[in-house]
Amino acid sequence: MDRRTMLAKASGSAAAADSAFAKYANAALPKRAAVAAGLEPYAGAWDKRHASHVLRRVLFGYSKADLDLALTLSPGACVDALLDAPAESLPPPISTDANDTGVAVGQTWTTAAYDGNFNGTRQRSLQNWWMALILGQKFSLREKMILFWHNHLATELDVVGDPRYAYLHQLLLRKNVMGNFKDLVRQITVDPAMLQYLNGDSNTNANPNENYGRELQELFTVGKGPEIAAGNYTNYTEEDVKAAARVLTGWRDVRDTPTAEFQEKKHDAKDKAFSAAYGNTVIAGRTGPDAGAAELDDLIAMIFAQAETARYFCRKLYRYFVYYAIDATVEANVIAPLADQLVKAGFEVKPVLATLFKSAHFHDAANMGCQIKTPVDVVAGTLRQLAIPLPDGSDPVKQYALMALMVGEAARMQQEIGNPPNVAGWSAYYQNPVFYEVWINSDTLPRRVQFTDKLASAKGYGYYTDKSFLSADVLALANATSKPGTVDALVSDLAAILYPITLTDVQIKYLKDVMLAGVPEYEWGVEWDDYAAAPTDPLKIKPVETRLRALFGAMMQMAEFQLC
């Protein structure tokens, strides 16, 4: 499928469709005072505020245990632990669809024969499997980084089609998640899913297809700079798109295996001349069965030799993990040195991430709470933060049923894992000047609130025919605070967990009003003590549970809860 053809048919924009969004979202990038702190290690206090900041950005929601663990470590050791965590055990996705005649329920479809009739159900299974991994994440950056790669090197299940390809693609991302940017791009280029997604499979000497050659440069590596002449985007030109496409001719996916293969007879064996943007590099045309691999190596080497490739990538990391506006100070003090480190490290990403997360810049107050939670953060992060028990894999049908609902919730909030809007990934990371604000509109915001309202409610979020519900154990959450019987301490402790910024007195009073609903404040302590003395008595539980549910609901309704 030629994505450009499809995209050209669409029209309009998100901003135009929502008058409130158009009215309030950034019309220009917000100005902030220059953040002087650079990549030098953060040397300030290591307290709940700073530890929470790291956990919020590196995990999808954090538990009290995560925070306690972080606080036992030094700031540096905490980051190292998050980056060095071992890979999770990874049983493959399974079928939970009794209609899938090719695979029994409980068995994996990843090794079964391709059956176009069950593409949809198997793709959903892959998404459910992924969501279970996100929700089951340990003290590790891995899942947030997987989603980074998925956004950066985007593919869409709906376009890739073959769910086995999509699974292999996932495994490729997971294998390289903390690894080498350059190697990953090299492998992604001839990954069956990507060959399908960006038409590499139809890129031949007779009919070159420019799709991948363009996105490789424009989106995955060197990035598109200002158009300084017709067809010249500073970092590459239209001629470079054509040349890269020719380098990549001859690769295709093979459905039977499934793998990718190089067909020499469909490869363009002539030399490929690149523009002045690449120093007029010429990639020598090759023949023989290894010609494709050899020329691909040359192409990758040429692109990664460009200084802009590392910078472009570091800006993507920055926007994903820190903040969207990159001013001259950030460019000079953060992006440039980070890119230098990336190049010196041979494009290994882990050392670069370690530097970023340990830096004084990352820990600067200006960078706290300035992200808007992604839909996956709202869904998975909230479930994890509220410590809501989830079904394990012992009943996979039930587990996947829940995961399907969670995938759907995030999708309706406009982030469907596995199906980003297009090859550029989610616009929250590139659409200037709105960036993160694009997550919030008059449809998605009520959805976010409706989701958290259900989790806070006594009835909960129903998800399975056995009447299973997701509902916050508000008593346990309150019990984990320092002084649950004191309204001020309770609200303040919970606020520190749920919000990345400090509440004002007015807001705290509002939350207390909601919680107490007119009942005198001292009465809370009485009721709590009554409950604590008889924690299994429904008549003692109900009064405190009711107040706590109102409090949690209101806390998650506040705009602060949407910040990360």
Added chain:
Amino acid sequence: MLTGDTGMDRRRFLKLGASACAIPFASGKLSAKAYGMDPLANLAALAGNDRVLVVIRLDGGNDGLNMVLPLDQYANLAKARANIMIPENKAVKLTAATGLHPALSGLAKLYADGNLRIIQSVGYPNHNQSHFRSTDIWFSASDYNQVLTTGWLGRYLETIYPNYPDGYPSKDFPDPPAVQIGSSLFTLLQGSSVPMGMAVANATSIYSLVPSGYDTAPATPAGHELTFIRQMFTETQKYGESIKKAIGAAANKSGLYPATGNTLADQLKGVARLIAGGLQTKVYVVSLHGFDTHANQVLAADVTTGSHAALLTKLNDAIVAFQDDLRLLGLDNRVMGMTMSEFGRRILSNASLGTDHGTSAPLLVWGAGVSGGLLGNNPAIPDTVTVKDNIPMQYDYRSVYASILKDWLGVSAADLQTVLLKDFPALPIVGSPVLPRVSATMGAELEQNFPNPFRGATTVRYRVSTGMDRVRLRLFDMRGNMVRVVVDGFHAPGTYARTLEAGTLSPGTYFYQLEMGGRTLQRPMEVMR
């Protein structure tokens, strides 16, 4: 300065047009917008009548003995609460035996006009003296030892808004089922899934629609995004549009609202404006804080002053202004109000010029549609009052609920069972009982019986126009007791007639109810002597 990679061109953004654009199909904002403000444009949400209930919660436990004064009990009362008791000569007399606190002269005028019903000693058996627990009981309409997770008004509203919030707002139901003025929703509005209403922080100012608790956002990048999200909250609040329109469509007409210092009056002013603006909301909830008067509920120098007197003044002034406004707006026949408080206070006062938690207390219902007067007797004050003595219940609070639901809001007997879970005898509170709700969207039609009134026998005709539904035609007495099953079976579409023999039925009014496809139609019939 922006760096070079941010200039993502339009092409990149295009797919958003298909998938990420904000068509608010779920929140239904567009559909709410699409319907106008004519209060009579659609009566579906008003459940067949245009009556509205306003609930005033007196937070903290109102001292009933200091509000409705049992003058005929003063000899004994003086022994129990000499330090706080209102002198008899300061009472505003309603009858020889009963007076009101001097702060309630406006309510006394309402009483004289027949627009105030005072129900004595309302409570429940085994009254709980915990604020939280007793509030939960009053809100959920549970027994003292029963835990319910839904509220009585939430359950009532669910009979009108089934499956709420899925599918709402809609063409027929463009407005919130209930509105609470304030920052939170009391659990009396809790439905089986979510609260059946919307909290409106300040009904006279559009910006501060919920969620409230806003304060100046910090001048940081986080504060920048916070401001954006808050603005989006304000813009996209479910029902925000209809509330905003209602506020904009009407103005208050009474000059009696106190300019400052009366939060209850402010809330009721907003309610009047919303009703006048055409909001089809059935229930409004407002509240007045501070009734937990353990100390200094009166001032020693003048027991007619003090914190309780100040609260009663607010209550009096707010209701008087609200009623005046409703009258001037031509809405007084549509609105009935009631007070509720988790408990009354102890008969015996304490040494701090205050009173501790008690049990039963009088409850006020007011409006042009009430059957005015006093209901019940003054509580009997024992000769010797100890700290353990409380006022015995005369009326279960759920009888008040039942009467208002049935006679004011027109809740059918079957729905009343769903809402209150038990039968409670109705009280003469409403002066003009409405006929039970007749659904406008039935697939069957139920004709008035003929002859009516009747002796001997009458004929009921009804039409079934859809499917092979189970059809039940049953007869209920005025108290909602089912007295006869006339028809119970599966009908093909067509018109049917059934003869109904008076037989052993006592003379009086009955309702015959046709149930089909989970919906009901009802009509009254009269059996003559």
